[in-house]
Amino acid sequence: MSFQAPKGVKEYIPPQAEVYQAIRRRFAEAVGRAGYGYLETAVFEDTQLFARGVGESTDVVSKEMYTFTDRGGRSLTLRPEFTAGVVRAVLEYGLHRGQLPVKVWTEGPVFRAEAPQEGRYRQFYQLDLEAIGSEDPAVDVETIAVAWGWYASLGLTRVRLLLNSLGCRECRPIYRARLQEFLRGLDLDEATRARIEINPLRVLDDKRPEVQRQVENAPLIGDHLCAGCKSYHDRVRELLGDLSIPWEDSPRLVRGLDYYTRTAFEFDHPLLGAQSGIGGGGRYDGLSEAIGGPALPGIGFGLGLDRTMIALAREGVELTVPPRCQVYGVPLGEDAARRMFSLVAGLRAEGIAADMAYGGKGLKGAMKGADRSGARFALILGERDLQAHAVQLKDLTTAEQTEVPLAQVADVLKGKLS
RNA sequence: GUGGGUGUAGCUCAGGUGGCAGAGCGCCAGGUUGUGGUCCUGGAUGUCGGGGGUUCAAGUCCCCUCACUCACCCCA
Helix, strand or coil: CCCCCCCCCCCCCCHHHHHHHHHHHHHHHHHHHCCCCCCCEEEEEEHHHHHHHCCCCCHHHHHCCCEEEEECCCCEEEECHHHHHHHHHHCCCHHCCCCCEEEEEEEEEEECCCCECCCEEEEEEEEEEEECCCHHHHHHHHHHHHHHHHHHHHHCCEEEEEEEEECCCHHHHHHHHHHHHHHHCCCHHHHHHHHHHCCCCHHHHHHCCHHHHHHHCCHHHHHHCCCCHHHHHHHHHHHHCCCCCCCCCCCCCCCCCCCCCEEEEEEECCCCCCCEEEEEEEEEECCCHCCCCCCCCCEEEEEEHHHHHHHHHHHHCCCCCCCCCCCCEEEECHHHHHHHHHHHHHHHHHHEEEECCEEEEEEEEHHHHHHHCCCCEEEEECCHHHCEEEEEEECCCEEEEEEEEEEHHHHHHHHHHH
8 A cells, every 4th residue: 555644643444433433422412411512613723822822831832733834824733632722712703702601512633743652643533621701610520520421421430530729820820939949959850850940830740750759749739729729629529529420639630731720630541551641621710811812711621532442442341333224225136226226215215224235246145234234124126026016024133024015115114113 | 752562364463593475253155046144165365564685585684764552751
């Protein structure tokens, strides 16, 4: 083969893609019940939106963006995440001038120039949900509950919810300075020392044992929250308790993107190795202002579809996907094939999922096709049946076969399938 | 980006020391000329990831390259 998909681009093909579709559908159902509206936003945006919204200091912006110049000389970037674009759209269309919070969700591919491996791709897929314009712990917990419920509905049992508060513009700077002071006294490599100055919270997240050992006694944000943040966070935990959603306090949990404030959470799966984060989100009360909008608090999350697929496989969960075919046509000979072709089209028009054997297959091969299609019924049409203006209707589960006049096939099938 | 591992049929993978490209599953056909799933028999399918080199001879050895993968970094 002379072409292959670009490095790191994750693709889904049948039958696996059916599972992929099914888990997206379940999410759409779950968020619909919770009052979130679907939004379809730009796949690429003005580069500055991400630079300001996500933050220049983040790795995502500084070294992982797919940025290009279009023919008009504009700098554009393939979205590396959803939130900045969704908030931009909410502001652009004035959704925030209506009832608050604005509750929206979206989904699709996102792009980061990373070294790919399983569960980490350059084009990958996320589900995204945002509740914008309300500063209420109940909204934070609602979003978490939606994600939690979705994981449960898929049959995943080993997802963990990690929770932390990152403070606000009042208390975080004080903590940040404290932490920097502590970190500067440690024996760290150059890159990490640079991170102390740019994004010190991230150092706490470092997985290397020699770093972990040194930050063991680092000051924690939880001990430096202001009264407002503390009571907000306590309320979030109470409400999680009300919904019986188990969580683990994770005092070192930080999020990679600059805009997060207060509530920060992550969904983790123990069977995914280094790519254990299958979803994450939090509150971003300063984001709107950072991209030139009014003060508008918000909370949301992004869930990794690819990692969710892997988690399902690792837990051995098989999602049942409804058979795509209910009735399968088995024609014998050219005349029958032509008649069957329009019969199948007619059945589809009547709302019945129908397919047929193509390519002049023999009876045996065509029946095999019927079997593999997952169809409940086969329609067998040969010369004898054509003469009789009838078709043989075979129930593939019981092997029972009856003759049905061609004119009544659709009605008979509708009755049997209902 | 850094450091390891892997790459052989559609899929999962065998192929000591260089010497005829293989198995299982799947696919196709026949057994059963108008009946699937089970069973039996037969068949097709390969740039051995790609390029270069060594050699009488390379899937096998060497170099380069691409992809996947594991860990770090980072994150979904």
